[in-house]
Amino acid sequence: MNFPLARFAHHSWVFSEAATTSKSNGRLFPTLRKRKLTSTAIPRAQNKSSEELLVVVGAGAAGVYGAIRAKTLAPNLTVVVVEKARPLAKVKVSGGGRCNVTNGHCVDTMMLAENYPRGHRELKGAFFNTHGPVDTMTWFSDHGVELKTEDDGRVFPVSNSSSTIVDCLMSESTRLGVSLQTGKAVVTASPTDGQKFLLGIEKRTPSAVEYIEADYLLIASGNGKQGYSLASQLGHSIVDPVPSLFTFKIEDSKLADLSGITFPKVKAKLKIENVQRNIPQLTQVGPVLVTHWGFSGPAILRLSAWGACVLSTSGYKGTLILDFTPDVHIDDVKSILTQHKNKFAKQKVANSYPTEFGLVKRFWKYILSRQGLLGDILWASISKDSLFSVAHMLKHCDFCVKGKSQYKDEFVTAGGVPLSEISLNTMESRIQSRLFFAGEVLNVDGITGGFNFQNAWSGGYIAGTSIGKQAVGA
Structure with missing residues (x-):
């Protein structure tokens, strides 16, 4: 032809x-x-x-x-x-x-x-x-x-x-x-x-x-x-x-030490400055992965997709709020921590923690470090206020998003x-x-x-x- x-x-x-x-x-x-x-x-x-x-x-x-x-x-x-x-x-x-x-x-x-x-x-x-x-x-x-x-x-x-x-x-x-x-x-x-x-x-x-x-x-x-x-x-x-399906870069040097940790179920919420309208999909529940630059995983990728356009206008900056115990109410988290304190009063906080949360030791120490509770501190020495601060951190752990990273070779626009x-x-x-x-x-x-x-x-x-x-x- x-x-x-x-x-x-x-x-x-x-x-x-x-x-x-x-x-x-x-x-x-x-x-x-x-x-x-x-x-x-x-x-x-x-x-x-x-x-x-x-x-x-x-x-x-x-x-x-x-x-x-x-x-x-x-x-x-x-x-x-x-x-x-x-x-x-x-x-x-x-x-x-x-x-x-x-x-x-x-x-x-x-x-x-x-x-x-x-x-x-x-x-x-x-x-x-x-x-x-x-x-x-x-x-x-x-x-x-x-x-x-x-x-x-x-x-x-x-x-x-x-x-x-x-x-x-x-x-x-x-x-x-x-x-x-x-x-x-x-x-x-x-x-x-x-x-x-x-x-x-x-x-x-x-x-x-x-x-x-x-x-x-x-x-x-x-x-x-x-x-x-x-x-x-x-x-x-x-x-x-604008890019869609990307991972979040996080401003936290200590987070890089946790690279490779996977959380099977996390409730992730994205807050973006100067965005007044409510976007329900900017709250997602699912697996989250810690990377050497920040966070990835299905829940994060879904957030990036729904927030792609508004994130682009903010320079891909915002606040990521993670709930690492989405199926446990805040009052129950406090109760579990209190019970653990009473049962393991003479053990170091860094070495002993509730298994109900499904956390790995490295991440538990990270949570403690953000509350200034590392070292040889015993459970008996933990005040009620400190205990409740740890509970709040597990339910409402915020991270500063400073940018995006391409998701492998599967980027979407x-x-x-x-x-x-x-x-x-x-x-x-x-x-x-x-x-x-x-x-x-x-x-x-x-x-x-x-x-x-x-x-x-x-x-x-x-x-x-x-x-x-x-x-x-x-």
């Missing part, structure tokens, strides 16, 4: 089609040479092929899944996925290399939508009803991938290897005839008079640019600037992107194309027909636990279905 090209201006150069079209390495686009700009009129390219072309920007989860779905419904549709880096790179590193495919505990649409700080209102409609977690799990199972659901709801391949998911998607793409082109980026996009898209595709060197007309365009480029730029060129607005500018029933733009979006390029982001991938699978599937049906005239 060749794409005859006339001459096109790009900055100070005009590109014209070479005598032949390269067919090596499965390349679909023509090889171009450059020459100096002239004043000659520059007509638009004409795609004279009887087949229609879908160009997918981005070979991530949403892009590849959408390409597969479109090609499945419309076998005669030419589908090309353009990716400047490695395909499915985030899938490969996600879940510590295991790939958290989705969440198996949130199958109800209303409950599922509540896990998306940006999108929780809009996604309560038909989005997940069209293709939800059960549909995702069924799709992978039908394509030979055995899955398992862990206690917290996260779904992984039984192989515990993300390569199983990557190989499945790549194999299905190859089987269907989806063309994957890497080392290229779609850098310009504009609608043509014939309801097509004129796309400028850049190779590794900026001087090598190809132009092509596509009948359909699916932008699924994740949180990179590329997708935002293309969306803007095609008339869409962009909600300024809040912001992107507003959901109001697309139809969630089809993922088609409300501004430009035959233009579709899916995945993180949209202003949607989920908390940790498989929700961001589910957004990608759902959006890609819906977009692919819409494109496939249009291509076959359904």
Whole structure:
């Protein structure tokens, strides 16, 4: 399938089609040479092929899944996925290399939508009803991938290897005839008079640019600037992107000595200066991990997701308040400490502490140090006020957040194309027909636990279905 090209201006150069079209390495686009700009009129390219072309920007989860779905419904549709880096790179590193495919505990649409700080209102409609977690799990199972659901709801391949998911998607793409082109980026996009898209595709060197007309365009480029730029060129607005799913840096030198300690259940609350409105989700309950720079773990990551936008305006500064005994009332904490004091009066406070709290010795000493109770102090010497201060510290331990740290390689971004500018029933733009979006390029982001991938699978599937049906005239 060749794409005859006339001459096109790009900055100070005009590109014209070479005598032949390269067919090596499965390349679909023509090889171009450059020459100096002239004043000659520059007509638009004409795609004279009887087949229609879908160009997918981005070979991530949403892009590849959408390409597969479109090609499945419309076998005669030419589908090309353009990716400047490695395909499915985030899938490969996600879940510590295991790939958290989705969440198996949130199958109800209303409950599922509540896990998306940006999108929780809009996604309560038909989005997940069209293709939800059960549909995702069924799709992978039908394509030979055995899955398992862990206690917290996260779904992984039984192989515990993300390569199983990557190989499945790549194999299905190859089987269907989806063309994957890497080392290229779609850098310009504009609608043509014939309801097509004129796309400028850049190779590794900026001087090598190809132009092509596509009948359909699916932008699924994740949180990179590329997708935002293309969306803007095609008339869409962009909600300024800010990081989501990050860990907290804490101003406390003594905390670094506790690195590696995990608390199975902590109630974490985030207070941000100059934020007047109440945000209920800025209180989370779950596991918390002490790192050498501060705090991480599911409860912290959920806080970061819900607080992403307001934290960005505060310079990622605030106060983190942790309750290390969330299931024990403050009066009961005081009572337990009092009973322990009476029973172990002659023992050192640093060496003896209530087991009911489930704390490790290193952290107990940290709590004591913040109250000035370290050394050879005996339980008998602890005053009632000091005892109650320790109880308050366990229930209301505050830390000064001084910044954020990226969460491994699984960073997520809040912001992107507003959901109001697309139809969630089809993922088609409300501004430009035959233009579709899916995945993180949209202003949607989920908390940790498989929700961001589910957004990608759902959006890609819906977009692919819409494109496939249009291509076959359904």
